[in-house]
Amino acid sequence: MSITPIITFKAGICDVDQSSKPFKIKAQPTPGYIYLYSEDDLIHFCWRPRSAPLDEPELDLVMVPTDGHFVPYDTRSPSHTSSKTNGRIFVLKFTSSSQRHLFWLQSKPQGRSGDPAWLSPRDRKIGEIVDRLLQGEEVDVNRELASVRNNDDDSRRDADNDEAMEDVEGHGDGSARGGGGGAGPDATGGDFRQEGEDAREGGADGARALSNDAATAVRNFLDAMKNASGGTAASQAERKAYPLLNDLLEPPTTIAMLDAASDEYVDNLLSFLPPMVLVLSQQGDNADAIVKEPSMESVEAAKQAMSSDQKRALLKKVFRSPQFTQSLASLTVALRDGGLPTIAEALRIPVENGGLVRGGTVPLGGGDAVEAFVEGVKRGVQKK
Secondary structure: OOOOOOEEEEEEEEEEEOOOOOOEEEEOOOOEEEEEEEEOOEEEEEEEEOOOOOOOOOEEEEEOOOOEEEEEOOOOOOOOHHHOOOOOEEEEEEOOOOOEEEEEEOOOOOOOOOOOOOOOHHHHHHHHHHHHHHOOOEEEHHHHHHHHHOOOOOOOOOOOOOOOOOOEEEOOOOEEEOOOOOOOOOOOOOOHHHOOOOOOOOOOOOOOOOOHHHHHHHHHHHHHHOOOOOOOOOOHHHOOOOOOHHHHOOHHHHHHHHHHOOHHHHHHHHOOOOHHHHHHHHHOOOOOOOOOOOOHHHHHHHHHHOOHHHHHHHHHHHHHOHHHHHHHHHHHHHHHHHHHHHHHHHHOOOOHHHHEOOOOOOEOOHHHHHHHHHHHHHHHHHHO
């Protein structure tokens, strides 16, 4: 697949040490790039080591418009005295999930004071561009970057020995629409749960993306939901609070369920995975790339070759993957935005009143829709 990034800039991944409070942020020393590209009207947020090819990111997240935000970790008024960071850290967070990804800028800092945590106008502009793309806005990336590339506030301009477009780069015609320095390897910081408004407790389970096939499955589902709503969802003012599907099905819950499941149930769950995931799981890390969809015979052979423990390990990897969390978040968004009637019909889930507001023709929305969906699933299981 040919990838044309919208924007690329130097950044590394951060780990979070949760063994003490406030949590500590530890920057990984691996040189890397963050880059965004658009496919099927959805933005992919990617990170890869600089030694990896463009089409082999270590992190590839399919972003639902307005769900993600890319914001700086603010250390001007930390909640703990130990929350001060010694690097320029950005947080990718989600409205629909407690998941967090932290990154540190790897271009050299531009501040005269020598404060490694100081964000220059250029640094903030990069973050602003990424955040606007995640909201689905049209952004003239090259023009936005040019407005700060020669900014007089950039006291270290051209002093980092980077080519002008290597450190941060816009691509294409400059207009896109969304659907070293800094921390260093020893960077630490405070409790990232306090980094912004509406921040949630917890965080991702830490699993890497299972494969691009999982992202494809999410993207295909979203495509099917584009026209799911037949009318306007119920008024926001009338919507009730209800847990998100990804909060109801967190790894501690799904893993415990899997450990107690029968082999027959495990086989049933495997049937819902993309065929390529099953085949690749049997070929190991040195497997040759599969360029076309595997045959049913190959899929069945892969299932037969897997032991019960291998099947459960694969499913656990799926349950822990960012794509699984995002797919649940995407389903929640579709339900909340008026897609309940169509989704319930497609999945044959018996929801009350067909997913419509009682006595009306408008789809349920917000927490009411999610609750009706969950109750419909429970009702269907009880009937069986």
